[in-house]
Amino acid sequence: MDTTTYDVVVIGAGPVGENIADRVAQGGLRAAIVERELVGGECSYWACMPTKALLRSAAALRAARQVPGAREAVTGDLDTAAVLRRRDSFASNWKDDGQVSWLSQAGISLYRGQGRISSTRVVEVTGEDGATTSLTARHAVVIATGSGALVPDIAGLREAAPWTSREAAAASAVPGRLAIIGGGVVASEMATAFAGLGASVTMLARDGVLPLAEPFAGERVVESLRDAGVSVRLGAEAGSVKRDDDGTVSVTLTDGEQIEADELLVAIGRTPNTRDIGLDHIGLTPGAWLTVDDTLRVLGGDGAPIGDGWLYAAGDVNRRVLLTHQGKYQARAVGDVIVARAKGEAVEDGRWGRHAATADERAVPQVVFTEPEIASVGLTAAAAAAAGLRTRVVDHDLGAVAGSALHADGYRGHARMVVDEDRKVIVGFTLAGPDVAELLHAATIAVVGEVPLDRLWHAVPAFPTVSEVWLRLLEAYGR
Numbered sequence: 001m002d003t004t005t006y007d008v009v010v011i012g013a014g015p016v017g018e019n020i021a022d023r024v025a026q027g028g029l030r031a032a033i034v035e036r037e038l039v040g041g042e043c044s045y046w047a048c049m050p051t052k053a054l055l056r057s058a059a060a061l062r063a064a065r066q067v068p069g070a071r072e073a074v075t076g077d078l079d080t081a082a083v084l085r086r087r088d089s090f091a092s093n094w095k096d097d098g099q100v101s102w103l104s105q106a107g108i109s110l111y112r113g114q115g116r117i118s119s120t121r122v123v124e125v126t127g128e129d130g131a132t133t134s135l136t137a138r139h140a141v142v143i144a145t146g147s148g149a150l151v152p153d154i155a156g157l158r159e160a161a162p163w164t165s166r167e168a169a170a171a172s173a174v175p176g177r178l179a180i181i182g183g184g185v186v187a188s189e190m191a192t193a194f195a196g197l198g199a200s201v202t203m204l205a206r207d208g209v210l211p212l213a214e215p216f217a218g219e220r221v222v223e224s225l226r227d228a229g230v231s232v233r234l235g236a237e238a239g240s241v242k243r244d245d246d247g248t249v250s251v252t253l254t255d256g257e258q259i260e261a262d263e264l265l266v267a268i269g270r271t272p273n274t275r276d277i278g279l280d281h282i283g284l285t286p287g288a289w290l291t292v293d294d295t296l297r298v299l300g301g302d303g304a305p306i307g308d309g310w311l312y313a314a315g316d317v318n319r320r321v322l323l324t325h326q327g328k329y330q331a332r333a334v335g336d337v338i339v340a341r342a343k344g345e346a347v348e349d350g351r352w353g354r355h356a357a358t359a360d361e362r363a364v365p366q367v368v369f370t371e372p373e374i375a376s377v378g379l380t381a382a383a384a385a386a387a388g389l390r391t392r393v394v395d396h397d398l399g400a401v402a403g404s405a406l407h408a409d410g411y412r413g414h415a416r417m418v419v420d421e422d423r424k425v426i427v428g429f430t431l432a433g434p435d436v437a438e439l440l441h442a443a444t445i446a447v448v449g450e451v452p453l454d455r456l457w458h459a460v461p462a463f464p465t466v467s468e469v470w471l472r473l474l475e476a477y478g479r
């Protein structure tokens with residue numbers, strides 16, 4: 001058995017693991033990273049990048065059709081084969097050579113195989129050929145193993161070989177009929193994408209569509225999915241599933257109704273990749289989400305860091321926020337804190353300190369790439385109320401600003417800001433409308449910066465842009 005010692009060993013080379021390794025290497029420590037599939041993780045090959053590529057061409061076409069002059073220039077339909085080819089290139093054709101050479105130029109050692117913690121600071125890597133390498137970390141081990149699709153215990157579901165987000169993201173053809181179980185982010189985006197690509201889509205949204213967003217967001221998405229021909233079945237629950245010999249999938253709903261499709265996508269959330277990473281060797285439960293403190297140290301059942309604090313977890317696997325950008329934010333904090341602790345430097349773990357992932361709590365931005373796009377940061381009105389904040393909610397019609405009218409004929413959208421009345425700062429902001437994704441960062445800065453409303457009056461939106469909605473919201477709030 002080979003034995004190799006590094007300062008830091010990272011298990012999982014998704015976006016989060018890669019960033020952690022890079023950060024500690026930049027801090028002067030020697031890092032090894034362990035990956036069992038493709039360097040780049042879920043986001044690069046089966047999640048963010050390919051799914052957005054599947055959505056983008058139809059969005060561009062819709063945008064052109066909303067502007068007279070451009071509309072007349074669009075004479076054909078979406079070219080599905082070209083969309084899938086573009087998606088393939090955004091998934092790097094499911095090859096990780098580019099990312100592997102990036103690791104190498106960053107001075108990070110890559111070990112391919114399944115990583116498992118075998119004892120304090122020791123990770124064993126089992127390669128495809130069964131050979132084992134033992135890696136010892138002088139300072140820290142970081143778990144960045146991400147998450148996989150959750151498949152519920154519905155009778156016949158597993159035997160019916162359903163799609164998860166992976167098969168949807170990497171589909172080589174568009175099914176004639178696609179049924180989807182779920183109403184969250186993956187279900188909404190994939191219903192949008194596959195309807196845009198010509199599939200006949202049925203969405204079984206037991207708990208509603210985008211139920212965690214502001215209610216107007218889900219309502220707009222349902223409306224537009226239905227306009228696009230999607231059958232959105234709010235409250236419908238799959239009771240059992242069967243795939244016939246001819247490949248047809250039949251879903252029997254709990255009320256007895258039967259729905260047939262060529263493929264069935266299950267999109268009801270995620271499960272952590274912790275089943276086989278050696279958690280039992282350190283007193284934790286295999287298959288469970290990991291609990292961490294604000295500097296991302298893994299906590300044991302007693303609420304204290306494991307051992308002397310040598311074990312960290314970042315990204316999806318700690319369940320704080322299941323988003324790439326937020327996982328990479330955690331990666332910067334965890335990489336820097338490992339370096340600081342290794343060098344005996346001060347740890348800045350107070351609120352908004354360099355080594356604390358404070359924004360995870362109440363300042364998370366997210367864009368859902370549906371039609372319309374849903375861009376949000378911070379708390380919804382309901383979440384703010386549940387958190388006990390005294391709030392005022394201000395709404396504005398996003399279509400009623402000059403910039404929106406110019407952007408597209410018939411522009412429809414909505415904006416909401418949630419103000420903490422005791423501090424007179426924005427704690428939540430949601431936009432629903434075409435191309436609102438790029439408007440989000442202004443709101444994120446206002447929320448993270450806790451910019452007083454009085455000062456925001458001096459942040460003047462350029463005319464004529466959609467951002468003028470900021471002024472309208474302030475006017476509605478009053479000075």
Ligand SMILES: Cc1cc2nc3c(=O)[nH]c(=O)nc-3n(C[C@H](O)[C@H](O)[C@H](O)COP(=O)(O)OP(=O)(O)OC[C@H]3O[C@@H](n4cnc5c(N)ncnc54)[C@H](O)[C@@H]3O)c2cc1C
Nearest residue numbers: 012014016036041042047048115145146315316322323324
């Ligand atoms: C369909 C879909 C679309 C999404 N779109 C977006 C989006 O648009 N924007 C966004 O911000 N987020 C999006 N997300 C979420 C995003 O993909 C995740 O938040 C992100 O990938 C998490 O990164 P990670 O590094 O924590 O985990 P992962 O990306 O899951 O990477 C973990 C890596 O660890 C490896 N690994 C696991 N266990 C081991 C082991 N024992 N040994 C060695 N290697 C191991 C895995 O092979 C994997 O490469 C989407 C998710 C899905 C499912």
Ligand SMILES: NC(=O)c1ccc[n+]([C@@H]2O[C@H](COP(=O)([O-])OP(=O)(O)OC[C@H]3O[C@@H](n4cnc5c(N)ncnc54)[C@H](O)[C@@H]3O)[C@@H](O)[C@H]2O)c1
Nearest residue numbers: 152182183184185186187206207267268269322367368369
């Ligand atoms: N654009 C983006 O930022 C983006 C895109 C896709 C995914 N993601 C991330 O990936 C993660 C996973 O997405 P997801 O859509 O799978 O999960 P999700 O948690 O967003 O939504 C899952 C939905 O399924 C419902 N559900 C749960 N069990 C069910 C059941 N048995 N039957 C029917 N419905 C059920 C839930 O009520 C929920 O609404 C999300 O947390 C999200 O952050 C982000």
